[in-house]
Amino acid sequence: MPFSRQDIARRAAAEIEPGSIVNLGIGLPTLVADYLPKDLGVWFQSENGLLGMGPFPYEGDEDPQIINAGKQTVSIVPGGSCFDSALSFTMIRGGHVDLALLGAMQVSERGDLANWSVPGGKTLDIGGAMDLASGARRIVVLMTHRTRDDQPKLVRACDYPLTAPGVVDRIITDLAVLDVTERGFALVECAPGVSADEVAAATAAPLAGGLTCRP
Numbered sequence: 001m002p003f004s005r006q007d008i009a010r011r012a013a014a015e016i017e018p019g020s021i022v023n024l025g026i027g028l029p030t031l032v033a034d035y036l037p038k039d040l041g042v043w044f045q046s047e048n049g050l051l052g053m054g055p056f057p058y059e060g061d062e063d064p065q066i067i068n069a070g071k072q073t074v075s076i077v078p079g080g081s082c083f084d085s086a087l088s089f090t091m092i093r094g095g096h097v098d099l100a101l102l103g104a105m106q107v108s109e110r111g112d113l114a115n116w117s118v119p120g121g122k123t124l125d126i127g128g129a130m131d132l133a134s135g136a137r138r139i140v141v142l143m144t145h146r147t148r149d150d151q152p153k154l155v156r157a158c159d160y161p162l163t164a165p166g167v168v169d170r171i172i173t174d175l176a177v178l179d180v181t182e183r184g185f186a187l188v189e190c191a192p193g194v195s196a197d198e199v200a201a202a203t204a205a206p207l208a209g210g211l212t213c214r215p
Helices: 005-013 028-035 085-093 129-135 196-201
Strands: 021-024 043-046 050-053 076-082 099-102 106-108 139-142 170-172 176-181 184-190
Touching: 005 028, 005 139, 005 170, 021 028, 028 099, 028 139, 043 085, 085 129, 099 129, 184 196
Parallel strands: 021 043, 021 099, 099 139, 139 170
Antiparallel strands: 043 050, 050 076, 170 176, 176 184
16 A cells, blocks of 8 residues: 555654754655654754744644744744744755755656746745755655656656756655665665555656565
């Protein structure tokens, strides 16, 4: 059975190292914090100027002054801090964010990232994605393997406007976990009940290293 959104978030939480600084992108990545052990000493950063972002507040406890980059109300953990955008982007561009978990519309076999515009369709403000993609030390993308129209999102070359070229390290989809290597997409593991052949058929680029999945 393919991974659910919650399964993707749970799998992505396993990518987070203790003591790291992590940026959670808009959408699916915001679910990851719910599956992270609280004793890892991880600090969540939001590019609108927050380090130490906590969980979503309970209804009635929201503070409209405390929001994430997606304009959702959040909380601040003890020891957290707020600062202006200039300092936030200095932090990002200076390589002080260890991991960015981002959504995407397309990822190429070279690791090119497209996550802000669909030609003739949905267009988002590129926001801080461009800076995170080039400034974070590691980029992991969370997304469905194919679009609602059953078109592949993992492709040989992106035909959507790029956010940044050659930046993606790992992709976690509803079908599999894949790494971007010099030889293209390498299959790391499959979702339960999903075969390597099914992943290959859903991907618009060849899989490097043979069709195998880790147990």
